[in-house]
Amino acid sequence: MKRQLLHTPEGVRDIYNDECEKKMLLQDQLYHILRLHGYHPIQTPTFEFFDIFGREIGTTPSKDLYKFFDREGNTLVLRPDITPSIARCAAKYFGEEELPIRLCYMGNTFINNSSYQGRLKECTQLGAELLGDPSVDADAEMISMVISCLKAAGLKEFQLSIGHADFFRGLMEAAGLLEEQEEELRELISNKNFFGVEEFVETLNLEENLKNLFGMLGNLYTGSDELSAARECAASYPRILKAIGDLEELHKILEVYEVSRYVSFELGTISNYQYYTGIIFAGYTFGSGEAIVKGGRYDRLLTCFGKDSASIGFAFVIDQLMAALQRQKIDVPVERCVELMVYKSAKRQKAITAAATARAVGRCVELMLWDETKQRKDYEDYAARSRMTNVQFFA
Numbered sequence: 001m002k003r004q005l006l007h008t009p010e011g012v013r014d015i016y017n018d019e020c021e022k023k024m025l026l027q028d029q030l031y032h033i034l035r036l037h038g039y040h041p042i043q044t045p046t047f048e049f050f051d052i053f054g055r056e057i058g059t060t061p062s063k064d065l066y067k068f069f070d071r072e073g074n075t076l077v078l079r080p081d082i083t084p085s086i087a088r089c090a091a092k093y094f095g096e097e098e099l100p101i102r103l104c105y106m107g108n109t110f111i112n113n114s115s116y117q118g119r120l121k122e123c124t125q126l127g128a129e130l131l132g133d134p135s136v137d138a139d140a141e142m143i144s145m146v147i148s149c150l151k152a153a154g155l156k157e158f159q160l161s162i163g164h165a166d167f168f169r170g171l172m173e174a175a176g177l178l179e180e181q182e183e184e185l186r187e188l189i190s191n192k193n194f195f196g197v198e199e200f201v202e203t204l205n206l207e208e209n210l211k212n213l214f215g216m217l218g219n220l221y222t223g224s225d226e227l228s229a230a231r232e233c234a235a236s237y238p239r240i241l242k243a244i245g246d247l248e249e250l251h252k253i254l255e256v257y258e259v260s261r262y263v264s265f266e267l268g269t270i271s272n273y274q275y276y277t278g279i280i281f282a283g284y285t286f287g288s289g290e291a292i293v294k295g296g297r298y299d300r301l302l303t304c305f306g307k308d309s310a311s312i313g314f315a316f317v318i319d320q321l322m323a324a325l326q327r328q329k330i331d332v333p334v335e336r337c338v339e340l341m342v343y344k345s346a347k348r349q350k351a352i353t354a355a356a357t358a359r360a361v362g363r364c365v366e367l368m369l370w371d372e373t374k375q376r377k378d379y380e381d382y383a384a385r386s387r388m389t390n391v392q393f394f395a
């Protein structure tokens, strides 16, 4: 066989054996938590019309999308993000529903990011969306669910950073920054270059309170006192004031959920996704430079699909979470209890019946026809290699 045929393109990979078992188990564990919270499963297509992920939607930039055509000439896109698809579904199937809708999902996303970043171009996401609930209680439910999932995954140390889309937008508005200046600032913040931010702000000639607010972009707050201090500076900036007020209220509700110790408020949290309108959050742990979970409130996204519905959601990036667990040496406890049954043709009836009887009571059986060129020992070795619990011969 040509060696070339065995390669996969840059940014995608095979997952097999133990790693695959672990990934599936982890997904089950997290999905279970979402189901425990009353979230209903939904599946949407892997590719959709281009417009579902177009510029107005505010997700991944067009240059990072995998685009192709159908026979009719429509442009299709491999989904880079599942949230816009869920928004489309909610508008289509739950258009009349006036009460909140809770949906959960699992699937792969595809982003054609530049190869030098070394990122995966296909990732597995597992997420939840709470549609039609504008309350801070909904925000808190989401954050608390994320924390339950992180604990269920076995992580002991992790941090959820929470910010608000309107803090940054409010600053841009109050300072009257041009698009290029906003880009420059975003870049500095994304690189966590807060000295750069300070320098940049010095050039702007802003009034004292606004300057102080810009100075908070690099801060990390864990308590509500610090947020109240921020609120004082924001008195004459309604958009920023509302953002800080939301975070303060969220902090209070998170105390009720008893999860506030896992959370820090970072006013400099920004996202490349333009659809976020309220809180934005991302979860981090050791062993993964990238966020293992990300999410936020998007109150206007569904309007693009014809339903006004304030919503919030999050998605775990399972591949990042797996990498972090592995680097932290946290084991995903896969139960291996597969038995091997090997039979010769003369004992076919007996072996097939035995396998069926075992499977009926929940035992996992790999049934194999004895290859005459192989010895008993070959099968025993294979079972040991595959960490099987038992081998039975029908010969």
Ligand SMILES: N[C@@H](Cc1c[nH]c[nH+]1)C(=O)O
Pocket: 080, 081, 082, 083, 127, 128, 129, 294, 295, 296, 297, 312, 313, 314, 315
């Ligand atoms: N879809 C977002 C995460 C999210 C889910 N819901 C809201 N935000 C992402 O891929 O980053």
